[in-house]
Amino acid sequence: MPKSKRAKVVSLTQTDRKGLQTKKALVQQIHDACDEFARVFIFSVENMRNAKLKEVRTGWRDSRFFFGKNKVMSIAFGLDPESEYRTNMHEISKRLSGNVGVLFTNRPREDVEKWFKTYEVKDYARAGNPSTQAVRLMAGPLPQFSHALEPQLRKLGLPTSLKRGIVTLEKDYTICEKGVTLSPEQARLLKLFEHPMATFRINLLAVYDEEAVQDY
Structure with a gap:
């Protein structure tokens, strides 16, 4: 695995001391995950349900999920080639927008793609959702x-x-x-x-593998 850029100083936006420590901790967790796992998948969630996402995390204990705090995660990965933590990781940051998260894993890419392609759970629609039937x-x-x-x-x-x-x-x-x-x-x-008229599912958007990012 190529040498990381751990020695680089990571600049965070000004905030209170407690908030700054929380951001620094998240950056460190992502850096640790970058060192531990071979692949990073960027994903979005349809019909978000915290309980369902928790179940997915439980089924992937050998991997690591990060969801939310896109700006801090982008800083951790790097915003450009000069600040990126590993080669081409700034390309991950470009895709961290909206309701998205990242999955760090050492599982084979084909296994990850197959699992998320077939995984879905029916649930009840919430107010504001369109009905799927009369x-x-x-x-x-x-x-x-x-x-x-x-x-x-x-x-x-x-x-x-x-x-x-x-x-x-x-x-x-x-x-x-x-x-x-x-x-x-x-x-x-x-x-x-x-x-039930809603389906909770996780859609893979891109993958960082072998120092390159590929969109799905």
């Missing part, structure tokens, strides 16, 4: 809900009532049409009626 409810009993939940269903817009202690939908009701932007009430109803 969801319509037929009038009648809703025995899956307890009587105590009926006021909440009405508050969410459902025309419900209690009949002999059973939550009942008084008439047919459309929660959403396909392609509409979901309101908080619609998102909550879709979760209550178990209609």
Whole structure:
């Protein structure tokens, strides 16, 4: 492995002492990862869920994830050929924009690409997301809900009532049409009626391997 540029002074933006120490620690962690791992993958996340990302981290204990703090990570990798930590690592910094992160790993490149290409987890859409299908409810009993939940269903817009202690939908009701932007009430109803419309997945954007960056 080529000699690193560890001796170079890393300049951080002015901040309070505690914040500066946090930034320095992150820079050091990234430098350590650069020395330990052969490859760096830049990725983006669709339908971000912290719990799901935590599960992915758990499954990749032999690797290292960094997510967020793009500016500090860019400084750690280097902003130009003169300040980069290793050859061509400033090309990584150019791609650290938006909701992206980096994965350091020694796993074979082909294995990493195959894993992330096939990995996805269904989840419930949040308010502001577009619906992927129309969801319509037929009038009648809703025995899956307890009587105590009926006021909440009405508050969410459902025309419900209690009949002999059973939550009942008084008439047919459309929660959403396909392609509409979901309101908080619609998102909550879709979760209550178990209609997942979001998919958590990680998309690989580029890879740093053998001192070069290649986009996907």
